Amino acid sequence: MRRSLIAANWKTHGSLEMVGDFVKGFASGIELRADVVLFPPAVYLSTLAGLTSEFVQVGLQDVGVAADGAHTGEIAASMVKDVGGSWVIVGHSERRLDQGESDELVAHKFASALAAGLSPIVCVGETLAQRESGDAFAVVCRQLMAVVDHCGAAALLNGAIAYEPLWAIGTGVTATPEQAGQMHASIRAQVAGLDESVAPALRIIYGGSVNPANAGSLFAQEDIDGALVGGASLQAASFAAIVAAV
Numbered sequence: 086m087r088r089s090l091i092a093a094n095w096k097t098h099g100s101l102e103m104v105g106d107f108v109k110g111f112a113s114g115i116e117l118r119a120d121v122v123l124f125p126p127a128v129y130l131s132t133l134a135g136l137t138s139e140f141v142q143v144g145l146q147d148v149g150v151a152a153d154g155a156h157t158g159e160i161a162a163s164m165v166k167d168v169g170g171s172w173v174i175v176g177h178s179e180r181r182l183d184q185g186e187s188d189e190l191v192a193h194k195f196a197s198a199l200a201a202g203l204s205p206i207v208c209v210g211e212t213l214a215q216r217e218s219g220d221a222f223a224v225v226c227r228q229l230m231a232v233v234d235h236c237g238a239a240a241l242l243n244g245a246i247a248y249e250p251l252w253a254i255g256t257g258v259t260a261t262p263e264q265a266g267q268m269h270a271s272i273r274a275q276v277a278g279l280d281e282s283v284a285p286a287l288r289i290i291y292g293g294s295v296n297p298a299n300a301g302s303l304f305a306q307e308d309i310d311g312a313l314v315g316g317a318s319l320q321a322a323s324f325a326a327i328v329a330a331v
């Protein structure tokens with residue numbers, strides 16, 4: 086049995102006030118049947134870690150490759166750990182697009198996180214044009230294989246894969262449970278082809294307009310092991326409802 090993983094990606098949203106409100110709203114009486122990880126903007130990580138360490142985990146939305154040194158603006162994986170974080174997201178499509186992050190850079194970030202003892206979630210996903218031209222799986226595979234080639238298939242067990250079709254992120258258009266389930270099954274089959282012992286234990290979560298209304302039907306798919314939630318994770322009540330749908 087794979088334990089579900091539900092992650093909140095706050096992106097560039099929030100404030101100290103929101104951190105406090107969220108913790109108060111989320112903490113009250115929730116029973117966790119999943120691993121829950123909150124990814125606030127970097128500057129709030131330490132505060133959030135201090136307030137939530139009892140019941141959820143926290144992490145960074147990105148991480149630098151270098152362990153330390155002269156890299157202005159970068160945050161090293163060891164620093165995430167130092168302030169109480171245990172996860173990072175690497176290769177989110179917004180970073181691949183806005184910052185031009187390559188598959189190779191993402192693979193190096195995945196490796197840096199592992200080296201510091203963090204659990205990385207690597208995001209993969211296709212654009213609408215790529216899906217319509219029948220290339221969705223090839224794109225996802227290319228993104229995934231960059232990590233596997235650099236770190237090995239077994240390394241995936243120290244983190245998770247997030248399948249996030251770009252056309253479903255922040256658009257209100259969710260992949261149908263069948264569409265998402267099919268891609269998750271294909272990803273698992275690809276990993277099984279590389280290492281049969283890794284595939285059954287690998288957590289593959291879905292991201293893209295997940296909300297309290299659609300979470301249950303997504304989680305009902307055999308190969309969907311949780312969610313990476315953007316917009317609906319900004320309010321404690323809606324995020325708690327998604328966690329409760331596990």
Ligand code: PGA
Nearest residue numbers: 254255293294314315316
């Ligand atoms: P969304 O974002 O839930 O707002 O679509 C998901 C993500 O980008 O991780």
